[in-house]
Amino acid sequence: MATLFDINLFALFGQLLVGLINGSFYALLSLGLAIIFGLLKIINFAQGAMYMLGAFIALLALKYMGINYWFALILVPLTVGLIGILMERFLIRPIANEDHLYSLLLTFGLALIIQGVFTHAFGSSGLSYAVPDALKGGTKLPFMYLPNYRAWIIIVSVLVCAGTWWMIEKTKLGAYLRAGTENPQLMQAFGINVPLIVTLTFGFGVALAGFAGVMAAPIYSVSPDMGSNILITVFAIVVIGGMGSIGGAIITGLGMGVVEGLTKYFYPEASNTVIFLVMVIVLLLKPAGLFGKEA
Amino acid sequence: MNNMKLNLCLLALALLAPTLLYPVFLAKVLCFALFACAFNLLLGFAGLLSFGHAAFLGTGGYVTGYLMIHSGLTPEVAILLGTIAGGLLGAIFGKLAVKREGIYFAMVTLALAQLIFFFYLQAPFTNGEDGLQGVPRGALFGLIDLSDNMVMYYFVLVIFIAGYWLINRTIHSPFGQVLKAIRENEDRATSLGYDVNHYKWLAFVISAALAALAGSTKTLVFELASLTDVHWHMSGEVILMTLVGGVGTIFGPVLGAGFIVTMQNYLSGGEMGNYIHIIMGAVFVICVLSFRSGIVGQLMKFKRNNF
Structure with missing residues (x-):
């Protein structure tokens, strides 16, 4: 019996695991927001919509094109990132010099449109995405049963977060990014293409949300309002x-x-x-x- | 003097309107107009973007609805208590939110409003998803029966005018001037010796109380208080109304509310009902990209250039 001071360890560890998984998604999404905020000084309200978009693209790609989970894990963030790049280039950049609250409202409007389109096309009830075969099953630990896919989420999310941190804090590209956060004018004067870096940064931040969406598809139900919640x-x-x-x-x-x-x-x-x-x-x-x- | 004439024309229009249009629809427009004006006091005149104003609209609605169903109070008292409840909630929200600026302010208000949403979702007295249905309108001062839609409309009109007048007074008072100073240059306002956060907080409380007044009144009009009014969608809608009408103009939010409510009513009736959020999102994007001064702002520009 795994009870200690009236605490059911089995249930406690179960909830801790759920917490860590939710936390992985929180970390991926807030990381994306923080990267975008650092350089553009805006909050991307469509980040949730991009997360939802990631999950839906993975689902539709599997259904209509037979693209499996593993390819989706790479292709979907690229697609979502590309959408983000177009969004930044053609919608956000034109109002970059206005009050930043306007770009917040712009991304809010975009989020409404994206969510509205998917609600219209798929209804608001959730769809399900099968866990890939290689990650089915689980491991029995002393205090709990650990499904493999859940362990996978935590490990991969932590790796992606750590990799992003390393890239920003330790590489030359990251140094550009941090310099751009401090003083974009000076960096431009040094001959670095700041607008390009801004666009790519936005694309990368949004791609992280798309990646989180693919990761989430097999364990949460894929629904249009998964992002806004x-x-x-x-x-x-x-x-x-x-x-x-x-x-x-x-x-x-x-x-x-x-x-x-x-x-x-x-x-x-x-x-x-x-x-x-x-x-x-x-x-x-x-x-x-x-x-x-x-x- | 010109303004006076315009106001009298608008008043005459408001008085005659229910002979042409459905009074409940007009009352709805007025409730949202008051809501948007209250919101605009904060965004347009203090430069603070609240993403949580649905919490006040909903609180006013739930308190008034609950009191009308369970307490036997007359409607004017129930509305007053709903307004006070919203103002108190605003006092708490405001204390927390003014600690952060700009985008953080928007996120804090949004998160606090979500907290309130979950509270109303789980609280035993709100009936969860169903909301408070069949809220009686009661009799004003115990004398004037409000169940007639026409009477209700004129009651709402009186409340709207009172709220609109109060906002107008606030904007043109020394207090309103300080708010504008904070909006334009916060550091300078601080250096002149104004307690900036206190002024922001006061503006927040007034705005919240008036939003709750709109919510209380709306609950009586529709005999319903529901989760829709506390959902973040509603916080977004009021921003859109203000943006369409013209941020920082006095009459803009009224026009914006009229435009959005009319659009929603028109769309929800027909085939297009499913597209409503897409269309609202598109209006948002268009406004932000190329129509930032709103209807009234554009009209004023036109007048300046041509007359």
Whole structure:
């Protein structure tokens, strides 16, 4: 019997696992938001729609073109990233010099359109995407049963997040990116094509959301509103972490997933509000966010 | 003087309108117009984009609806209490939200409103997905029966004019001037000795209370308070209304609300009902890309250039 101080370890670990998985998606999405914010100083409200788009493209590609999960894992982020690049080039750039609130509203409008189109085409009930054969089954651990696909999500998400962090903090490309965040005019003066870097950054941030969407397709139901529901939570997480650091976005995302999982075990009624409550507490104690710099 | 004439014409139009158009539809337009004006007080005159105003609309609606069903209070008292509830919620929201600026302000208000949404979804007194149905309109001061749609419309018109007047007064008061100063140059306002966050907070509370007033009134008009009013879609709609009409103009949000409500009513009746969110999104994109000053802003530009 795995009970200790009246705590059912089996259920507790189960919820912790769910928390880590949700946290992986929070981390991927808030990482994308943070990268885009760093250079463009805008919040992409369509990030949730891009996540949903990723899941749907994977689903449709399998159904109509026989593209399996493994190819989708590469092709879908590229497709979504391309959509993001077009979005930045033709819609966001023309108003880049206006108040940043306008670009927020623009991406909000785009999110409504994308979500509306998919609701119209597929209804609002969810569709399912089969777990790839190679990742079916699971492993029996002392305190829990760990399905392989869930372990895969956590490992891959952490790797992708860590890789992105490494690329931004340690490589030359990342140095351009950080320089662009600090002083775009000076960088332009050094002969670096800043508008191109901005466009590619936006594409990459959005591609991360598309990637998260493919990862999510086999475990969540694929539905048009899957993106908007998760996005508002991710916004709260971004406020909690502050957008000052890439590492902060990753850690806060995973951490909040775990907090949510624990709440589901100890006090399920509060599980869908706990992250917002944490946000309130952080705003009261450290308004700039856990990893943010005081303005 | 010219403005006075225009206002009188509009008043005459509002008084005569229900002889031509369905009074419940007109009352709906007025409720949303008040909602949008309240929202615009914050965005247009203090430069603060709230993405959570649905929370106040919904709170006003739920409080008034609950009181009308369970307490036997007269409608004007229920509306007043709904407004106060919204104002109190706004006081809490505002305290938290003014700690952050710009885009963070929008995200904080959105997240707080989502918290309120989940609260109403789970709270035992809101009937979850069904909402509060069959809210009685009651009799104003215990004397004037509001069940007649025509009477209801004129009651809503009085509330709207009162709210509109209050917003107008606020904007043109010294307080309103300080808000504009903060919008234009916050650092300078601070250096002049104004407690910027306090002014923002006050504007937030006034805006929230008036949004709740709109929600309370709307609940009486439709005899319904539901989750639709607290959903983030609603927070988006009020932004769109203000944007279409003209951010920072006094009458713009009224026109914008009229435009959006008419569009929704027209679309939801026919085949196009399924496309409503797509069309709203498209209007958003078009407005942001090429119509940022809104209807009233464009008209003013036209007048400046041609007269």
